[in-house]
Amino acid sequence: MTIQHPEFEQEQRYIEQAYDLLDRGLADAEQNIVNFEALHRSTAHAMNRALAILRNSRGSGQLVFGRMDREDEQLYIGRRRVYDTDRNLVVVGWHAPAAAAFYDATPQEPGDLVLKRVFIEQDRRLQRVVDEVVRQTAQSIATSAGDASISDALLQELDRSRDGAMREVVATIQSEQYRVIRHPGDGVVVVQGGPGTGKTVVGLHRAAWLAFNRPDIRKLGMLVVAPSTTLLTYFSGVLPSLDVSDIDQMDLDSLYGGEARATTVEPVETARIKGSAAMSVLLRRALDQRIGWDEDELVLPLGADRIRIPGDEIYRLVEDIKGRVLPHNEARDVLRQALSALAAKNHADAQRLQNRPVRANEATIRRLSAFNNALDRMWPSFTPEEFVRSLYSTQSWLISAAEGLLAADERARLFRSSLDGEAWTRADLFCLDEVSFLLNGDSMTYGHIVIDEAQDLSPMEARALARRCPSGSFTVLGDLAQATGVWVRDTWQELTEHLATADASVHTLTIGYRVPAPALALAAKQLPLVSPDLEPPLSIRVGRGEPQIWQSSTEELLVEVMTLAERYRDESLTSGVLLPDALYDEALRVAGDQHIKVGDGRDGDFALEVTLVPVSLCKGLEFDVVILVEPAAIAAQSVQGARQLYVAMTRCTQQLDVVHCEVLPAGFSQHDELGDELLEREGAAESMIDLLGRLNAEDLALVESLVRRLAGPPEEVRALPSGQRDEEWIQ
Numbered sequence: 254m255t256i257q258h259p260e261f262e263q264e265q266r267y268i269e270q271a272y273d274l275l276d277r278g279l280a281d282a283e284q285n286i287v288n289f290e291a292l293h294r295s296t297a298h299a300m301n302r303a304l305a306i307l308r309n310s311r312g313s314g315q316l317v318f319g320r321m322d323r324e325d326e327q328l329y330i331g332r333r334r335v336y337d338t339d340r341n342l343v344v345v346g347w348h349a350p351a352a353a354a355f356y357d358a359t360p361q362e363p364g365d366l367v368l369k370r371v372f373i374e375q376d377r378r379l380q381r382v383v384d385e386v387v388r389q390t391a392q393s394i395a396t397s398a399g400d401a402s403i404s405d406a407l408l409q410e411l412d413r414s415r416d417g418a419m420r421e422v423v424a425t426i427q428s429e430q431y432r433v434i435r436h437p438g439d440g441v442v443v444v445q446g447g448p449g450t451g452k453t454v455v456g457l458h459r460a461a462w463l464a465f466n467r468p469d470i471r472k473l474g475m476l477v478v479a480p481s482t483t484l485l486t487y488f489s490g491v492l493p494s495l496d497v498s499d500i501d502q503m504d505l506d507s508l509y510g511g512e513a514r515a516t517t518v519e520p521v522e523t524a525r526i527k528g529s530a531a532m533s534v535l536l537r538r539a540l541d542q543r544i545g546w547d548e549d550e551l552v553l554p555l556g557a558d559r560i561r562i563p564g565d566e567i568y569r570l571v572e573d574i575k576g577r578v579l580p581h582n583e584a585r586d587v588l589r590q591a592l593s594a595l596a597a598k599n600h601a602d603a604q605r606l607q608n609r610p611v612r613a614n615e616a617t618i619r620r621l622s623a624f625n626n627a628l629d630r631m632w633p634s635f636t637p638e639e640f641v642r643s644l645y646s647t648q649s650w651l652i653s654a655a656e657g658l659l660a661a662d663e664r665a666r667l668f669r670s671s672l673d674g675e676a677w678t679r680a681d682l683f684c685l686d687e688v689s690f691l692l693n694g695d696s697m698t699y700g701h702i703v704i705d706e707a708q709d710l711s712p713m714e715a716r717a718l719a720r721r722c723p724s725g726s727f728t729v730l731g732d733l734a735q736a737t738g739v740w741v742r743d744t745w746q747e748l749t750e751h752l753a754t755a756d757a758s759v760h761t762l763t764i765g766y767r768v769p770a771p772a773l774a775l776a777a778k779q780l781p782l783v784s785p786d787l788e789p790p791l792s793i794r795v796g797r798g799e800p801q802i803w804q805s806s807t808e809e810l811l812v813e814v815m816t817l818a819e820r821y822r823d824e825s826l827t828s829g830v831l832l833p834d835a836l837y838d839e840a841l842r843v844a845g846d847q848h849i850k851v852g853d854g855r856d857g858d859f860a861l862e863v864t865l866v867p868v869s870l871c872k873g874l875e876f877d878v879v880i881l882v883e884p885a886a887i888a889a890q891s892v893q894g895a896r897q898l899y900v901a902m903t904r905c906t907q908q909l910d911v912v913h914c915e916v917l918p919a920g921f922s923q924h925d926e927l928g929d930e931l932l933e934r935e936g937a938a939e940s941m942i943d944l945l946g947r948l949n950a951e952d953l954a955l956v957e958s959l960v961r962r963l964a965g966p967p968e969e970v971r972a973l974p975s976g977q978r979d980e981e982w983i984q
């Protein structure tokens with residue numbers, strides 16, 4: 254039997270009215286723009302842009318998802334603000350300060366709300382009305398029974414099958430997340446959390462929240478950075494769906510605006526040296542070493558005459574300009590002017606002494622090739638690429654620039670013969686970026702930067718971001734345990750000190766929204782091996798069941814993987830086949846041979862039910878099902894193999910399957926006790942107990958609720974939880 258909420262019809266009408274008003278408002282605005290006769294091309298262009306934004310802003314999510322009542326006030330909360338024709342507010346936008354109480358209120362701590370009501374709607378038709386918070390008042394329609402539950406709207410949202418792209422979640426933002434989203438926009442805010450705790454979600458919604466609430470920051474421009482185009486493609490639709498289209502989104506490699514592109518990789522030891530902060534000192538010093546004058550005299554031929562400038566005058570001039578804080582190329586221009594003025598003066602003085610006419614002014618002197626050659630000797634001009642290439646291939650220069658900074662074997666890693674070609678690595682790009690800054694000064698800057706998967710940033714990458722955000726206002730998203738690159742750190746401070754001078758505030762997210770508990774339990778066996786101090790998140794997903802482990806022969810491995818993927822496809826589940834990088838091309842070929850259409854994850858092609866992804870690119874992604882191929886090869890793929898496994902095993906929302914032919918790595922098998930042993934040895938078991946002790950009432954209630962769900966209450970009890978504190982009405 255289903256019971257309809259007594260106010261169901263009334264709420265449906267309210268929601269319909271909101272949609273009508275939005276439709277009419279947008280249609281009117283569109284008509285106004287279309288009718289507007291722009292006199293200038295730039296105005297017409299701006300109007301067309303406004304029209305495009307307007308048409309986009311219909312969005313696809315629920316327009317109205319909540320209502321909150323105080324004793325004397327009732328507000329509806331939605332994806333965007335809606336007014337009626339008299340400019341009365343019908344729906345408050347999720348980002349408005351007035352909506353804060355909606356997100357903050359929990360059954361345990363309702364604040365001043367007497368009612369927090371959540372709507373579940375599909376295609377403009379209300380499906381359910383759930384009263385999540387009901388304070389007992391004379392008018393209340395329900396009674397409280399002292400029990401908390403995971404929001405039904407959240408469970409419904411999480412149960413939706415993945416369609417390959419991240420979505421906005423304004424309707425179900427949790428209070429732990431909301432606190433970070435609306436944290437003031439100044440300084441560095443670090444969001445640490447295990448896999449699937451919503452860090453990317455929080456970062457993107459925070460960017461939108463700041464865009465709406467901090468016009469000063471928005472005016473300066475905002476940027477979201479992801480480590481790969483694969484991840485960027487996955488989440489890049491979220492901000493436009495929140496009506497924010499003016500935030501730049503970029504992958505890390507695109508940050509460097511020069512001509513070089515990263516086309517090759519290098520040994521981790523070399524990447525580590527190039528990514529270290531010492532490299533910035535080395536580059537600055539190397540540039541400095543190319544500036545100076547130690548010749549006795551500069552002689553400039555002028556027809557039959559000679560212009561002579563004593564060496565010490567030039568030396569003083571160069572040193573004076575070196576002392577000014579100017580980018581290299583700008584300083585060179587200053588020197589060029591000053592040197593030609595000095596030469597012109599010396600020439601004029603000498604001519605006058607000999608009663609001869611002055612034959613050259615500053616401009617004439619600046620055209621002399623001897624002048625320009627001398628200028629190049631004392632203050633050369635480079636592109637960043639020319640500078641770095643030349644430095645890498647000049648032993649003597651490298652030796653003097655690296656003195657006291659790098660050991661001889663480290664320095665040797667930087668050397669490459671000038672014949673080695675033009676191939677650049679990612680670490681090179683950030684050396685080039687540093688040099689570009691030294692040569693030309695700042696380029697594009699922003700008022701706030703959100704960095705996803707920040708745990709992998711090198712100090713040089715962090716410096717490049719710091720240069721682009723002079724105010725030091727950052728949102729840094731990441732998980733220290735998921736660092737799989739060259740940089741593995743114990744604390745965020747080791748990274749944030751390169752981003753800004755002020756201390757960072759670190760916020761930890763503890764609830765996992767992605768990975769089902771059984772898969773997380775298996776993945777967590779890697780955690781003591783990688784970050785013993787970090788706890789896995791508390792998963793609120795049950796998933797389909799225990800991880801499945803399939804053993805195969807070497808010949809059949811990829812065929813069996815594809816067959817498995819097909820099986821899930823037939824169940825309408827998306828699957829991500831996560832492979833050791835070395836197996837990737839072969840897997841594409843096997844899929845082709847078996848006529849299975851697969852998306853190529855390297856290109857961010859997530860539209861099909863089956864997507865192949867090399868594990869090195871799987872960070873931040875998620876699929877209904879993850880088919881993890883040959884974990885032993887993944888573990889052996891890099892020095893951070895265990896971390897890479899942890900990341901790969903935490904990409905699924907429903908089911909984790911493992912297909913292997915080699916022996917499974919340590920701590921990996923379901924029955925492997927290594928994880929538990931280590932857990933005890935590292936004292937992590939105590940820290941888990943400690944964590945539970947530290948949970949606030951709200952989280953503890955969530956955990957209790959989770960335990961009940963995992964214990965599997967009878968179906969009918971779940972459908973109609975009678976006696977719960979939150980009264981629930983089902984249509």
Ligand SMILES: Nc1ncnc2c1ncn2[C@@H]1O[C@H](COP(=O)(O)OP(=O)(O)OP(=O)(O)O)[C@@H](O)[C@H]1O
Nearest residue numbers: 422425426427448449450451452453454766767873
């Ligand atoms: N409040 C929420 N409501 C609905 N879905 C949510 C919420 N928070 C997170 N999710 C979902 O949980 C999943 C994981 O979120 P997200 O990718 O942001 O986590 P993450 O912490 O960045 O993960 P990773 O560490 O793997 O990068 C996504 O599908 C996201 O939409």
